[in-house]
Amino acid sequence: MIEVRGVTKTYGKKQNKFVALDQINFTIPDGASVAILGKSGSGKSTLMHAMSGLDRPEVGEILVDGIDILKLKQKAVDTFRAKKIGFIFQSFFVQANETVVDNVSLPLEVADVPRAERTKRIDAALESVELTDKRKSKAKNLSGGQKQRLAIARAIVNQPRIIFADEPTGNLDSATGEKVEDMLFGYNRNNGVTLIIVTHDADLAEKCDILINIKDGKVASIIDNKHQPVTPMHTIRKIQL
């Protein structure tokens, strides 16, 4: 379970002060698929960075399985990311000059997984993204869709609890994008992993269980697709502002 409580992030000082996140509150149950929807500059990426421990908002709490990751020391945050988080980025961020296997191996090495165990997990991850036949290829020789599948394999190889996907289909054509989406949602359903997709694509967001709308650093609305629309939080505050 992820609980975000009163998270506020500001940049700059005094006149130049810019509030990127303003009193964000929500809760995500384990195994849910969540879309954080918003326009560019809305603060959705900052929110993702905060939830994954990359950024540290000065106000608020982010509880992951009951532990406030904002209060952890740098080392502990690193370990938290290495063991519990998987990342997928819009522009893949695969290492072009390295082989598929070496790319997928990186999170396992970072997390100190023993060598013998690594091979097993890499094989399993590559199989689930259908890249087994490309294991020895250099990443630069893969197509866009294959690169993103490689990124998915890298994200899931260490069996994380939460996967963050930042515009995962943004650089892909719709057919390839759909395949990548299916893989992500399939993995989310079959393994009970929490999937958090950051996107401005409403169609993609519609496919998620929970839809969190971010506007100007605030939560504009939260919709639970599985049940019924949740009352938008902080609408009162928004009106006041």
Place this chain on the structure above:
Amino acid sequence: MRTLDIIARASRSIRQAKARTLLTSLAIGVGAFTITLALAAGAGGRQYAQDIISANTNTRELRVTQKQNFDASKPQKYAGENTQVFGNGLSFKQLSQRDLDAIAKLPQVASVAPIYSLNVQYATRAGQDKYHAQVIAFDGNITQEYLAGGAATKPASTVISEGYREALGFTSNQAAIGQSINLVVKQAGANSPQPVTKTFAIKVSGVYKSSSLSFTNSSSIQVTGDLAKEIYTYNQQGTPSYGLFMGAYVFADSSDVTDQVKQSISSKGFEVQTAKDLMSTIFQFINVLQGILLGFGVLAVLTSVFGIINTQYISVLERTQQIGLMKALGMRRRDVGRLFKFEAAWIGFLGGAIGAGVAIAAGTFANPLITKALALGTGTNLLIFEPLSVVAIIVGLMLVSVGAGILPARKAAKLDPIEALRTE
């Protein structure tokens, strides 16, 4: 992250930027090359000096001379009759028989033998030409290789070099043994218009191989101490320098007390040099030369340090996105820093290995040429590559490279992953 995994990743990164790595390595390689050669030349020089000294000296032996004063800038006090005065105000004080007797009485002195200057007109043999004779006293302490026969033991026996054997018309080394040769000596003190000479007939007891390691090398006729004294007496008697010697060899009772004997002779006001002193003088000279060469090598390494810093900075900039990803995946700051330090270490290793490798190859190729050019004698290598010092050079350069990589590595470690992942 495990060290081995980091090293493996570092080596892969290095291989991906082959040209850049190689060029940076070559800069440090120049330093490695110079340092390797400097150490090899030092080791070879010391080995060569040691070979020469152990072939020519005895650890029991001390060479004694008068304390000399070579200050020609002002008149010197009259130092007695036993001073030979040269032009330009230079003088050389010699040892007298009295000095030798005084030294012989000192404790732990086994024997004292004056160094005779032997002036022989020529050497010849019945039916052969006359040759200038370089005659020296036979010294049993000097190891020399005999091609035939052996040491001169009987008073009227001699050991000659292969060169004299040939010149004096012996068909083979073996043929010379037991044969007689003549040394013709002039009586310098004879007060007569006609030269007065005497012929000393001596039997060849051995033919020695001219050794490049020997001071007495090339070609000489070695006569026994008794005969040397006889020749000297005949030659010098009646001249003012009779009874005066350039120096003397003093033998201590054992090599353990050489230093004590040196002390006691020295306290009598003589100049004393032991084999050890000679060695340290030569070593000092070699060490200075080696130091100069090393200095150049260190300078080259210092220059290459800036190359490494530059290369690593560029590498960090180029791989901003990769660093961001690694940090996002939970890689620790320390491990990111280590990744770049290991890469620097690889550069140092490559540079060291290339430089040392080329130096060893070049040295191995050049050794016979140097030996030939300087006529050092076969089997002598002036460049000796010690495996341990080569390893030390490579390890040392790796450490230097890591040191150079600290700043770029710190930059990488401090990189903000959010900023890094925004770079596209």
